[in-house]
Amino acid sequence: MMQLKNKRSGYMPANTVHYPIFKREDIDAFFALFQNNLANFVIITVTMLGLGFPANLVFGHVIPGAAVAVIFGNIYYAYMAKRLAKKENRSDVTALSYGISTPVMFIFLFGVLVPAYSLTGDFELAWKIAVAAAFLSGLIEVLASFTGRWMQRNLPRAAMLGALAGVALSFIAGEMLFMSLEMPVVGLFVLAVILIGIVGKVSMPFRIPASLFAMIIGTALAFGLGYSEISAIQEGFSHLGFYPFLPSLAVVEGFQYLFGAMIALLAVILPITIYNAVETMNNVEAMKAEGDTYDVKECQAVDGVGTMLGSVFGGLFPTTVYIATVGSKKMGAGRGYSLLNAIVVGFAAIFGVIAALSAILPVAVVAPILVFVGISMVSSAFSTNKEKYYPAVAIAMLPYFANYLMTRFENRAPDALADISSGIIPLGQGAMFTGIILGAMTVFIIDHDYLKAALFAFVGALLSFSGLMHAPEMAFGAANDFAAGYSLIGLCFIAYFIKEVVQSRDQRLNNDKKVA
Secondary structure: OOEEOOOOOOOEEOOOOOOOOOOOHHHHHHHHHHHHHHHHHHHHHHHHHHHOOOHHHHHHHHHHHHHHHHHHHHHHHHHHHHHHHHHHOOOOOOOOOEEEOHHHHHHHHHHHHHHHHHHHOOHHHHHHHHHHHHHHHHHHHHHHHHHHHHHHHHOOHHHHHHHHHHHHHHHHHHHHHHHHOOOHHHHHHHHHHHHHHHHOOOOOHHHOOHHHHHHHHHHHHHHHOOOOOOHHHHHHHHOOOOOOOOOOOHHHHHHHHHOOOOHHHHHHHHHHHHHHHHHHHHHHHHHHHOOOOOOHHHHHHHHHHHHHHHHHOOOOOOEEEOOHHHHHHHHOOOOHHHHHHHHHHHHHHHOOHHHHHHHHOOHHHHHHHHHHHHHHHHHHHHHOOOHHHHHHHHHHHHHHHHHHHHHHHOOOOHHHHHHHOOOHHHHHOOHHHHHHHHHHHHHHHHOOOHHHHHHHHHHHHHHHHHOOOOOOOOOOOOOHHHHHHHHHHHHHHHHHHHHHHHHHHHHHHHHHHHHO
């Protein structure tokens, strides 16, 4: 093939593929990502205001700080997509979706922020402690990134994607479908538009992107049918204003308490940060299965840096690569949707648009697009693995079903939950780790690689003993029964490994005798 000279290497391909900064497919993906981010911002806003935190703290520090983290990550991942497209000479590379980690967000709201306020009785001081906790979480994830490539090479895809599909099915597709149906007419209509436009690939009127069309008509229906009141619009506009991105010393002040009276919070921060690093790894692996191979170590470091940067500006929520990337890939998106998200989130945070939209947009209008994201991830977990590994994918999903029940009912209806089964809560504790361990063991059992199955069983025993699985908190001897159970099956796998080695040796000797 004819080659052309290049200043750096001397030659370049004659047919270099153009990777556009924006294309039409980025529009739907943008709305999917923006709605994901917006849903989290709405939850943060409603929860913190409901807990009594002052509006000037929420809209003036927390939302802008979270936006800074989102802006940084979206721009960087767009850069990574361009770099990958140039390296592989492809135009179909999709940038990784990025934003606040939804499960971790709830942990920081109710496991860090609320305890901090309960101890101090001071809203501003509680915020400073949570900001310091977020900075520490980001730092831990950066350090954990050095193990990212090893984990990606050695953890079976079926186990990782199966655990991720459990999150997608329960907390995203399932939870968002429930919210969609809180306004049946609106939710069903919006969901139908999303499925027709994105799954069915049918053009909407005037070629408006399906997600935008669904939001416009869905919001009109919600107000027209009386599901939402006009006063919500007035309330929304009252939040418009100017909220600049301003760094503060809140992190430094918060550390004084985090490593003092609030030292117990470290038992929450460490495991949830490890979970966040694993979540990023799983989502990067999901994109690798779809054809876009990113460096998991770099991605974990970016997430950690983004979290630390956001905390310096007042944000208190760790960030991660979203599983929504798979949905964006199926939409045919490139890097433009990520850049557009950074611009819009920045504008919306600075001028109070996020605050206004959180009051105006019904959740039932935002939720259906996330239902699509969730079902895309579940289908991808199966379609990107060989059929023989389907049982591993399925079993890796199950701990998050227990985790969903646990997080929703443990405090509200503990007796009812116990009546169903005493195994729900321990199965839901550390669900990401449990899903990966169970999925990995199943993969290696299918492959008759009993030595690796035993290794993961013993890892499960160690995680249980330390409290990262099947226990409410980290402690030595936290879940001894589970540690003993994993150890026992580990020994069982070793026995099968020895049996296969002996059988293989005997077979080889018999073959040698026949040859002789």
